[in-house]
Amino acid sequence: MTGLGAVITRVHREEWARVVATLARRLGDLDVAEEMAAEAFAIAVERWPVDGVPPNPGAWLTTTAHRKAIDRLRREVRREEKHREALMLSDTPEPPEDLGAFGAFDDDRLRLVFTCCHPALAMEARIALTLRMVGGLTVPEIARAFLVQESAMGRRITRAKTKIKAARIPYGVPLREDLPARVTGVLAVLYLIFNEGYLASEPGKEPVRGDLTAEAIRLTRLVRELLPADGEVAGLLALMLLTEARRTARVSAGGELVALGEQDRGAWDRELIAEGHALVRARLACGQAPGRYQILAAINAVHTDARDVRDTDWSQVVALYDQLAGLDPSPIVRLNRAIAVAEIDGPQVALAQVDGLPLEDYRVFHATRADLLRRLGHSEQSRAAYDRAIALAGNSAETAYLIRRRDQLGGP
Template structure:
């Protein structure tokens, strides 16, 4: 297969997968058929495009091929006395009837995958697979489970959707508030997967996933009534995504290594995204007395991007915001991030003391070992820092992050106290 054909198939999968699967799911009302026939259509493209050439509209070609395969499958599975009626229904090309509160196939698919009848883990995994197009291997790596375990989890989730007759639609307006928290959580996880992909063979950054998460978050936000806490949280999540995405151009070096925030070229940041994100952070309505998780996270990011440089960062404000976040959404990861802020505002010794208390809770979390390694080197304990880097490298799932950690570990020999020259 030529490099041009391989690139075209890869690009089409990256850009069109969610739209194709969503359209098939709407038409045939079956996630298994939608996913499997889309995958079969891409396999057909691999076999035929090298000899037939790349079609003028690759996405349409995949959609048509997948639809034909779906029809063939349904006809094979249909009972004999249903064949004529089924053929009539499948041949009906009239526009789809409006379903739910907004006309967007991919958003309907997100709400289907995020139905409260499914566990949160199943919602995230299913959305990453069906909407994000990640492989089972990539999702298993993100969840730190075996590939067979993840495959079974996905199969059970789709079977539950079919057995429970979970509708393929955006909920009605009155049902949105109780559903939106789960959807926002899943969209944030999809964004994070795109911003620091976990697959060992993945590109470090996946703008297709971050872009889709941003697009869908905009749609969810538009669904919610102004002044509501749910809309404020959706606004906070959108601001968080935009402020984070703005830094993507400076996040990976030309050599494929992760670049820390304090080392990034701030001139490379996307100012338009930053301005939009900052405007959303300032949009908090008076009716919402207590800021939620995403509002606080976006406010923290706003402090970072508003600073002219690392030295000008208002760490006291960040420490305070993480303190609020611990009250609203307590977790060891939040405390870990507050410890980082404390190490900058107070001292690395104070931050390290907080980090050490999280050892049991975050033993399998690579960010814990990375943070601990950085603080150990700052307090002059290079041998302990090296061991922490080793563990962080072992647990990290992103090639750019691994490259960064290897470089930082190598710098420990550059000076007696463990700091690089």
Template sequence: MTGDVHAAVVRAHRTEWARIVAGLTRRFGDLDVAEEAAAEAFATAVERWPADGVPPSPGAWLTTTANRKAIDRIRRELKRDDKQREARMMYDDDPPEPVGAIDDERLRLIFTCCHPALAMESRVALTLRMVGGLTMPEIARAFLVQEAAMGQRITRAKAKIKAARIPYRVPSVDDLPRRVSGVLAVLYLVFNEGYLASGEDTDPVRQELTAEAIRLTRLIRGLLPDDGEVAGLLALMLLTEARRAARVSAGQLVTLAEQDRGAWDAELIAEGHRVVRERLSSGVAPGRYQILAAINAVHTSAPDVRDTDWGQIVALYDQLVRIDSSPIVALNRAVAVAELDGPEVALAAVDRLGDRLDRYHAYHATRAELLRRLGRSAPARDAYDRAISLAGNTAETAYLTRRRDQLRP
């Protein structure tokens, strides 16, 4: 029996090692973690298989075990700094190292990683990977790129840090304004992943991510009380989080138009509206997050979807387009235009975005809904199919499937 198990492990190592390491590297963006997790998985096989028997699919067993080992290792790494600091406080007579302007350990790490010497997308992606708790597939989906491309981007960022000897030092008070835009981008993406998770193997809504993003944004507002974009992001998160309880029902996504507004959190909405009003009264030209917060304030001010001031929302999107010309902003503006000027006008605007958003499930979902409203069932069904194939969130997939299946032949 032992000889048979040994032979099975050797065969698995010969055929599966490279595949497992490659898969883990794509997912977690770290070759060292991948190789160590794979080695631990094979070591576990040597220990477990003699007693449990060789599994029917050794490769699948090893892949699953290696994934768990990698996740455990990353979690240990995230907790290590806290444990080391606690140990120094208990057993070290030397005074603790200064923590700089930021008391919170997680927020301090995010500010430290968002080094201005790196390009904005690189610093955000690297920070999401190292501190934000998002996996490589989640980060890639957030940036609408392939996992391999995102892995290369993070690898290049690490290489630049090493080659340029960029210091990972605790930021001072003077550092915060230069780094805050990257930090806000990180927290915004973490919040979005929590509010509508992109992976198939996670809960549709991950409250631990939205709650942590809000907590850290509140801390930043305390550090930078006059920064309008910090206040704008906090208001945006509060007004979005207020709708979380109505977001999913019976395993399916519930769109804004269909949500039970009585289930919204009135306290969070009141706080979000208050922050928006404060920023509007400041007289300072609003930035991206402030405009997005104002759009959400309009939505959450309407007691019924029929009371929504779509003209004001389109005007706010027009203002946003001038400072953020991304195709996603244009797509969201088209959704509002559909309510103001009709689905045909909106569809023409959406179709112009196809080259840049073909891999974005919300693009195809939006097209499907507009085509549905125009009575064009066949192309609507095709658009739903494409959206379903790209959507990772189980609640969103269930919703899109239901909408597709309701189409008339």
């Protein structure tokens, strides 16, 4: 029975998106597709222990959900026109319509991803919808992950679905000229889900949540499977893997954040690192100019390449940040570059580059200044910078770390 429970969980994880996506295309209604998919899984939970697991669980679920949808439509229709529509829906899968136009892009799940991440939806709606429709998380699970009331999260998802329907957000792969921007939009959603899991944004949340990072990685693997030629998709996956590899080393047993330089590198996940490095190497070998995620992945590859923090190739890190600044000349990139510069040219040079960056409200800016000032022996200024960073509270692990560093400063 437990064995069967595990099978159903696995099938749910593997097949949910496909079932919803196929139904959404056939029925032209995301809402009904979601509901029927959930019902089909509920029937599976009842029937499989008796009848056994069907040889092709995904096809069984899709067919079951499709029949349920037709039953419901037939039951519900009152108007003649609707009735004819229902009769026209066949019980057998029809060949998908616009095949060929997108070649390798043609996959219902990809349509589903693009619809859920549509730029006409608010970012928080995109995240919630992607986790529900593609990830198969329940509304209560998503609400818990984002510390939002269940009812509020339910409304958020319902509103998004209503807009998709009323405004006719297409259930499909974007127009060719929109494609690069739309892929970037999908990756932004996935990265936000990952980051929310990797370092929660608010004090009340668990600092690191492996469920969300794992979900983000799973979704990114799916998108990579669907868009295998896209370098940025590969870059984002590599970035996530190389970050995830350090997750357990990143928070101490006492719940305190552990800085990169102080982490137990033996606790890093070598398997994830190997996979991430392989992706980065493959991107380098292809010779195309890398985008933002590929550069960030390469930076993380340099860090995870060093068995000891002292072996880090900092000049390589600085060179990569220079490359990144060429694409994205934001002050946050300059801040991160300066952190690497400190390891080569010392804290004085780095501080000069950090000071004056327009990042007054950014916790990491003050934490970085505090650290550089501490290394320069300016205890009083360092303390003030730590205070500033602590006041801009992040999650509990980060705050605990900053407080300890501040309290370790010598007297004023």
